Amino acid sequence: MATPQRQEWPFPPGAECLAAWKDAISLLVDCSIPEDADPALFDFHGCAWQLPGAFLHVNGGSAMAMSRTQQVIDERPTPHMVLFMVLEGRVTSNYDGLIQEHEPGDIVVVDYSLPYESQTSGFEAIALTFDKASVPVEFQSNTHGLVLTANDPTGAMLGGQIRALAEHIDGLSVHQGQVIVEGILNFAAAAFATPATRERRDKRFLFQRASSAARQGLSDPDFGPDELVAALGVSRSKLFRLFEPHGGVQRWMLAERLRASLQSILRSTPDHKISAIARNHGFRSEAHFSRAFHKRYQISPSSVRTLSRDSLRMATYDTLLRRGDGNGGAIVEAWLAAARA
Template identity: 30%
Template sequence: MDGHHLTEQSALGQTLNSLKFDSAALAPEQAFFRWREELSVVFDTTVDNYDFERRFRGSLETFHLGGLLLTKTVSGRQRFTRTHRTIARSGIDHFLIQAHAKGGFRGAADEREFEIGAGDICIFDLSRPCATLSTEFSNVTFCLPRSALEPLVEDPEALHGLVLPAQSAAGILLTDHLLSLFRAAGRLRADEAMAVGGRSMAFVAGCLQDAASRSGERRKVRAALSIQVRRFIEQQLHDPELGPEIIVAALGVSRATLFRMYEAAGGVASYIRKRRLVRSLADLRAPLEAERIADIALKWGFRSEGSYSRAFRAVYGLSPSEFRAGVNGPAFASFQDVEDLRLGHWVRNLALP
C-alpha cells in the first residue's frame, strides 16, 4: 500500500474527487519519506531526530473545489520550510490560508516573525520564503492561485505571514467558515463544489481585506488604484522598458504613491523582476524542446539570456538551464518520480501561473 486513497462522491452523474493520504497505511520506515514526498510541492519537511521519523504519523484529506483546494492536515512536531529553491522546484504561485483547530507553530515569513495557536489564521504567499516549527497540530487550509485572490484584496504583498488572532472578528469568521466547509465538503456534488468554492473565495478575500486594511472612502480609492497597477504590471511584464516611468505615464499615479505601494516588496523594480521570474518557472518546467531559454528570457521582459540567468541565479541559487535539466534529473528525482502524488498534480494545475 502507498498511503493514498482517491475517492469519488457521485450524484446525478457528477463526481467530486477527494484525495486521502495516511501514513498509518505504510511501514514505519516509509512513512515520513512518503509524507515528505507528498508535501514537497509546497514545503520541505524535516524532523528533529530519527526515532521520531520511524514513529511518524501524518494524514491529509483534500477536496478539489474547482478554483481552490481544501485540505485537512493532521500530524506531529516537524519543520516546514519554503526556500527560493523550493519555490523554483514547485513552479506554483499560490496563497495558503490556514485555520488551526489544534496546536500551532512559530516561524517567520520573510522578515515577519509570528506564533500561531488554536483558532488563529495564518496566510502564506507561496512565491516567497518561509520557515516554521510546528507542535502536534490539526489544521484546514485553503490553497488558491494568486490570479484568483490578488484582484480581490488591496495589498497582497502584505498578506505573507499575516496572522488573524482567534479572538478577532475576521479570525472567528474565517476559522468557522473553513472548518464548517471541510465538514460539508464530502457531501457536495461537483457542481455544488464549484459554486461554493467561488463564493468561499470571495468571503475569504473580504475577511482578509478587512483585516489587512483600514476602512473609508479614501482607502477604497487606494485599493482600486493598487489593483489597477498590479493588473497593468502583469499585462506588461513582457516589455523590457516596464518600470516606474511607464507605470506613472500610463496610469497617472504619482511616483511617491507608486513607491509607497511597493515599499514592502523591496521597490517597484524588485517586484517586477520577481513577477517575471515566477512567471518564467512554468515555461522552464515545460518539455525541453518547448522554448529556448533565450526566448523565455525575452518573453518575460529580460533584455538578454544573460541578464535573465543572473537574476534567476541570484534568487534561486542555480541557472535556468540547471533548473530545467534538474526538473527531470537526479537532483530533483526524489520529488518527481512518484506519478501518483496527486496532491502535487492538483496544486500545480490549480491555475496557470
C-alpha cells in the same frame, strides 16, 4: 450529481509515512523532523478533496518542520496561495522575516511566491489551497503572513465558513463546493484587507525589523534609539510608539543585552572574564553591568557562573533549549528563576 473525490492519506505512522510525506510536498517545500525524533513514530494523517479551482486538505501530524526558501521558490515555482487554519497544537512560522506563533483558531495567509518556514511539535489544521490569480487583486499582494484570530469577528466568521466546508463537502456537488470556495475567498479578501488587520501586520513586521537591527548593535554601547531610527528609516516618535508596550527602546535594549549576557555566562569557560562578557554586550564597565544584572535577576553574574558548573542544572537547561518552548532569552530566564528557587 458529481461530488468531490475524497482522498484519504493511506500511510500509518512510521518510516514509510515519513518518506511519503516528504515526497508529497517536495514540490512546495523542503521538510524534516527534529533530529531527536524517531522516524518510526512519525505521524501524518488527513484527507483531501480536489475542486476545479481549489484543494481542501484536513490534516495533522507530529513534530515537523517545513521551509520554502528563495532557492526553492526559484527552482520549484508555483502560483498558489493557502488559507491555513490551526485547529489544535501550535505552529511557529517565519513569513519572509515576520515570525509569528499560531494558536487554535488562527487563520493565516501563506503566499508560496515568498519565503516561508514553519515548525510544530504537533498540529491539526485545515488548509485551503488556491491559484493566486483566482482571487481579488488586493488579496494577491502584501498578505503573506497576515493573520485573523478567533477573537476577531471576521476571523470567527471566516473560520466558521472553512470548518463548515470541511464538515459538509462530502455531501456537496463539485459545482456547489467550488461556489462555496469562491465565496470564502471573496470574504477572506475583504476580511484581510481591513486597515486594522494590515496595521497589526505592518506593526509586527516593523518591530521584527527593529528587533533584528537592535540585536546586531547590542555590542556597541553607543547604539541607541538614534542609531535605530537611522537603521529603520522611521521617525523617532514612531519608533517610541512601537516600543512603548515594552517599556521603551532603552529599557528593551537593556533587557536584550542582559539576556544575551546571561546566555554567554552559561556557555563561557571559567577563564572568560565577566568584564569581557560585559564589554561584548555593550556595557561600558563591569560595575555598570553587575548592577544592572543584579537588579534584573536578583543574583550576581559570578553566582550564575557558579550555577553553570552544576551538571544537573545545565542538563535541564539543554533539555529546555532542545524542546524549544519559546525563544532562547525567555528559556534562559525561566531556567535561572527555577535554579535560584
